[in-house]
Amino acid sequence: MIEVHELTKRYGSVTAVDRLSFAVRPGRVTGFLGPNGAGKSTTMRAILGLDTPTSGRALVDRVPYRTIDRPLRVVGSLLDAGAVHGGRSARNHLEWLAATNDLPRSRVGEVLERTGLSSVARKRVRGFSLGMRQRLGIAVALLGDPPILMFDEPVNGLDPEGIVWIRTLMRSLASEGRTVFVSSHLMSEMALTADHLIVIGRGALIADTGTADFIQSSSLNDVLVRTPRTRHLADLLTAKGARVAAEPDGGLAVTGLTTEAISEVAAAHGVEVHELARRQASLEEAYMKLTDASVQYRAKDGGR
Amino acid sequence: MTAPSLVPGRGVLRSEWIKLRSVRSTTVMVLFATLVAVVLGVLATSSDASGAATMTAQDRAQLDPLGDSFIGLIFGELAFGVLGVLAVSTEYRTGLIRTTFSAVPRRGRVYLAKALVVGAVSLLLGTLLAFGSFVLGQAMLSPEHLEVHLGDPGVLRAVLSAGLYLFAVTMIGFGLGAILRHGAAAIAALVALLWLTYPVGRILDHLSYLPSRMLLFNIADAITRAHPATGKPALRIPSLDLAYTGLALYLVVFLALGAWRISRDA
Numbered sequence: 014m015i016e017v018h019e020l021t022k023r024y025g026s027v028t029a030v031d032r033l034s035f036a037v038r039p040g041r042v043t044g045f046l047g048p049n050g051a052g053k054s055t056t057m058r059a060i061l062g063l064d065t066p067t068s069g070r071a072l073v074d075r076v077p078y079r080t081i082d083r084p085l086r087v088v089g090s091l092l093d094a095g096a097v098h099g100g101r102s103a104r105n106h107l108e109w110l111a112a113t114n115d116l117p118r119s120r121v122g123e124v125l126e127r128t129g130l131s132s133v134a135r136k137r138v139r140g141f142s143l144g145m146r147q148r149l150g151i152a153v154a155l156l157g158d159p160p161i162l163m164f165d166e167p168v169n170g171l172d173p174e175g176i177v178w179i180r181t182l183m184r185s186l187a188s189e190g191r192t193v194f195v196s197s198h199l200m201s202e203m204a205l206t207a208d209h210l211i212v213i214g215r216g217a218l219i220a221d222t223g224t225a226d227f228i229q230s231s232s233l234n235d236v237l238v239r240t241p242r243t244r245h246l247a248d249l250l251t252a253k254g255a256r257v258a259a260e261p262d263g264g265l266a267v268t269g270l271t272t273e274a275i276s277e278v279a280a281a282h283g284v285e286v287h288e289l290a291r292r293q294a295s296l297e298e299a300y301m302k303l304t305d306a307s308v309q310y311r312a313k314d315g316g317r
Numbered sequence: 318m319t320a321p322s323l324v325p326g327r328g329v330l331r332s333e334w335i336k337l338r339s340v341r342s343t344t345v346m347v348l349f350a351t352l353v354a355v356v357l358g359v360l361a362t363s364s365d366a367s368g369a370a371t372m373t374a375q376d377r378a379q380l381d382p383l384g385d386s387f388i389g390l391i392f393g394e395l396a397f398g399v400l401g402v403l404a405v406s407t408e409y410r411t412g413l414i415r416t417t418f419s420a421v422p423r424r425g426r427v428y429l430a431k432a433l434v435v436g437a438v439s440l441l442l443g444t445l446l447a448f449g450s451f452v453l454g455q456a457m458l459s460p461e462h463l464e465v466h467l468g469d470p471g472v473l474r475a476v477l478s479a480g481l482y483l484f485a486v487t488m489i490g491f492g493l494g495a496i497l498r499h500g501a502a503a504i505a506a507l508v509a510l511l512w513l514t515y516p517v518g519r520i521l522d523h524l525s526y527l528p529s530r531m532l533l534f535n536i537a538d539a540i541t542r543a544h545p546a547t548g549k550p551a552l553r554i555p556s557l558d559l560a561y562t563g564l565a566l567y568l569v570v571f572l573a574l575g576a577w578r579i580s581r582d583a
Contacts (some may be wrong), residue, residue: 061419064582079422090419097411098340105339112332113420151415 044207089154099139356387386454401490443483519581
C-alpha cells in the first residue's frame with residue numbers, strides 16, 4: 014500500500030505538487046494520470062524518498078521509504094529507463110543492484126528470464142533499443158520480488174508488442190496481490206490497464222475513482238438523433254424536458270431522455286428518425302474535459 | 318524510528334566494487350597511468366644513466382634518482398584523479414544516482430561505501446605503481462651505480478608517499494565529482510587545483526611562502542623526495558609535517574563538501 018498525505022513540493026515559486034492525498038491499494042492496477050507537467054514524476058520521486066517534500070509525507074507500507082533497510086524487497090520501481098550506464102552490461106547492472114539489498118544472485122537470472130533479456134544479458138546497455146531498456150528497467154523493479162511496484166510512463170516509446178507485454182505483466186502482478194501503481198499521460202492506455210484511477214492536474218487531485226465509474230460519471234453521455242424534421246423534433250423533445258443541442262452536421266445531441274423515450278415521442282408525432290444512438294464519452298474525452306482547466310503548458314495559436 | 322547506521326554492509330561495498338570494475342573507463346585509466354609511469358620513468362632514468370660517463374661530481378650530487386623514476390606519475394595523478402571524478406559524476410550524468418538511492422536510501426552509506434572502495438583500489442594500485450616505478454627506475458640507474466635503495470634514509474617513506482599521493486588525488490577528484498556532479502567541470506577543477514594554482518602561489522610569494530607551501534604540487538614535491546630540497550625553490554616547499562597535514566586537510570575538506578552535496582536532492 015502506498016499512502017500520500019497532503020503532499021506539497023515547491024521548486025522556488027513553482028508548485029509541482031499541491032496538497033495531494035491518495036492511497037494506492039494492493040491487488041489492482043492503479044493508474045496515475047495527468048497531463049505532462051502535472052506532478053506525477055515528482056510525486057513518485059517523493060514516494061521513493063528521492064525528493065524531499067516541502068510539506069506532507071508519503072508512506073509505503075506505513076513507513077517513509079528512506080527508513081527501509083532493504084527497500085528493493087518492498088518497492089520495485091522504474092522511473093527512467095535511460096538511467097543506466099551505457100558501458101555496463103545488463104547482467105552487471107542487475108548484479109550491483111542485487112548486491113545492495115543482499116538479494117541472491119539467482120534473482121538476476123530469474124528477472125532476466127522473465128523480461129526476455131537472457132540472450133543479451135552480457136551485452137553493453139549502450140546498444141539496447143528503448144524497448145530493451147524499458148525491459149531492463151522492469152527487471153530492476155522485479156529484482157527484489159517486491160509487494161509494491163511503481164512504474165513511471167512504462168509504455169513510452171514502445172512498439173505495440175511491447176505495450177501489450179507490459180499491460181499483461183502489470184495485470185498479472187496485480188492478480189498476484191501486489192500493489193501496482195502506473196503513471197501515464199495517455200488515457201486510452203490506462204483504460205485498458207487500470208482498475209482504478211488517480212487523476213491529477215497542476216499537482217492537485219482531480220479524481221480518485223474506479224476506471225468504469227470514471228467513464229460513467231462523465232457528463233458527455235448523450236443521445237444522437239438524426240431526422241429530416243430537425244426543428245420540429247427538437248421542439249417536441251424540449252417540451253418533454255430534454256436538453257437539445259444542434260450538432261454541426263445537422264444531428265441533435267439530446268440529454269435528459271433515454272433512447273426509448275425519444276423513440277416514443279417521434280413515433281407518436283409521426284416524425285421519421287434516421288439515426289438514434291446512445292453516445293458514451295471515450296475515456297480520452299472525459300479526461301480532456303476534466304484536465305482541461307489544469308493543463309499547464311498549452312500551445313499558443315499562431316506562435317509569436 | 319531507528320535510523321539504520323551509516324556504515325555500509327558488505328552488500329553495499331560489493332555493489333560499489335561491481336560498479337567500479339564493470340565499466341571500461343576504470344581499466345583504461347589504470348592502464349594509461351601504468352603505461353605512462355613506466356615509459357616516462359624509464360626514459361628519464363635511462364637518459365641519466367647514458368650521461369653518467371661525462372658527469373662531474375657536482376652533476377652526480379644534483380642527480381635526483383627518485384624524482385626521475387617518479388616523473389611519469391604526474392600523468393598517473395591525472396588518470397587517478399579522473400578515475401575518482403568519474404566514480405561519482407557518471408552516476409549523476411546518467412541519472413543512475415536515483416536508482417542507487419532508491420536501492421540504498423541512506424545517502425551517507427552510499428557515499429561512504431563508494432569512497433571506501435575507490436579509496437582502497439587507488440591506494441593499492443597507487444602504491445604498486447609507485448614501487449614499480451621505483452624498482453624500474455633504479456634498475457636503469459644501477460649499471461652506473463647512480464641508484465638509491467629502499468634502505469637508504471627517507472627512500473621508503475618517499476616511495477610510500479608517492480602511492481599515498483596518488484590515493485589523495487583520486488579522493489580529491491572523487492570529492493570534486495560529488496560537489497560538481499559534472500565530469501568535465503570536475504576534471505577541469507582538478508587540473509586547476511593540481512597545476513594551475515602554481516603560478517598563483519608564485520605571485521603571492523613576496524607576501525608569504527605559505528600559499529605556495531600549501532599547494533598540492535609542492536606538497537607532492539615535499540613528501541616524495543628522500544632529502545629536503547635545497548636552494549631558492551626550497552622556500553616554496555613545505556616541511557614534511559606541514560605537507561602531510563596539508564594533504565590531510567585537502568582530503569577532509571573535499572570529502573566533507575562532497576558528502577554534504579550528496580545529501581542534497583539529485
